[in-house]
Amino acid sequence: GDTWEWDGKRWQMLTADGPQPRNGAALAFDEMRGKVVLSGGPPAFVEPETWEWNGQSWRKSPERSPPGRYNPVMVYHAGLKALVRFGGWTGKVRSSDTWIRRGIEWHEFRGRGPSPRNHSAMAYDALRGRAVLFGGHDGEFVFGDTWEFDGKTWRQVGRALPQRRIDNKH
Numbered sequence: 207g208d209t210w211e212w213d214g215k216r217w218q219m220l221t222a223d224g225p226q227p228r229n230g231a232a233l234a235f236d237e238m239r240g241k242v243v244l245s246g247g248p249p250a251f252v253e254p255e256t257w258e259w260n261g262q263s264w265r266k267s268p269e270r271s272p273p274g275r276y277n278p279v280m281v282y283h284a285g286l287k288a289l290v291r292f293g294g295w296t297g298k299v300r301s302s303d304t305w306i307r308r309g310i311e312w313h314e315f316r317g318r319g320p321s322p323r324n325h326s327a328m329a330y331d332a333l334r335g336r337a338v339l340f341g342g343h344d345g346e347f348v349f350g351d352t353w354e355f356d357g358k359t360w361r362q363v364g365r366a367l368p369q370r371r372i373d374n375k376h
Contacts, residue, residue, distance in 0.1 A: 209259065224264040225257045232280035232294075236307070238287050243307065245291055246275040256312070272305040272312050279328035285335040286357040292339060295324040300344045304355070319360035320353045340364075343371050 208222040231247025242259040254271040257264050275294025278301075283290045288308040293301050300322035304315035320326075323342030326349075331338050336354040343349060348371050352364030 209264070221263065224259075225255075225266070230276040230295075232275075232278045232291055234280040234282050234289055236289055237282050237284065239309070243280070243289055245272065245280055246278045246294055248276060256307075267310060269310050270312060272303070272314070273301075275301060275324070277324035277326075279326045279339065281328045281330045281337050283330055283337050283355070283357060284332060290328075290337050290355060292319070292328060292355075293323050293326060293342065300324055304360070306357075317359055319355070320351070320362070321349075323349060345371065347371055 207224045207227050209220045209224050210217045211220050225244060226249055228247035228249065232245050234243055235241075236243050240260075244257040244259070254274040256267040256269070256271040258267055272291060273296070275296065278291050278294030280289055280291040282288075286306065286308070288306050291305045291307070293303070295301070302319055302322040304319055305312050306315055320339060321344065323344050326339055326342030328337055328339045330336075336356050339353040339355070341349050341351070347368035349368050350366030351362060354361050354363050
């Protein structure tokens with residue numbers, strides 16, 4: 207549950223008083239609110255939760271959070287002025303849900319998107335105003351496809367044949 211900051215030369219621990227220790231969470235900076243937002247990762251399978259870091263301390267958001275996930279991806283989408291979170295693992299199945307957080311409110315995106323997966327990567331393309339999602343796996347197959355989200359629709363822009371996943375116990 208500790209929080210560290212890199213100053214360009216060294217790491218410094220800022221606090222040991224934060225969210226429960228976890229891995230597989232999504233973390234992104236919300237430019238509109240000036241806060242770092244953490245979503246998912248165990249123990250959030252049981253109690254969905256959203257945490258905010260203001261540069262000095264963590265605060266658990268009392269508002270409704272999206273369902274708990276392991277290894278979702280999240281990015282700030284400047285065109286939407288909101289965070290976008292996609293996918294993850296529920297502990298039983300991979301998910302393909304997309305959640306948008308504008309201010310402190312989460313809303314589920316109801317359109318069609320990438321297939322269920324976790325262990326993806328997502329970044330924001332500021333020049334084109336799109337969140338770009340790459341890869342991931344569904345437990346059986348590893349994906350090498352690329353998707354873009356403009357805030358209204360997901361669109362597949364790169365294709366690759368899925369490859370059988372090698373079980374590495376992870």
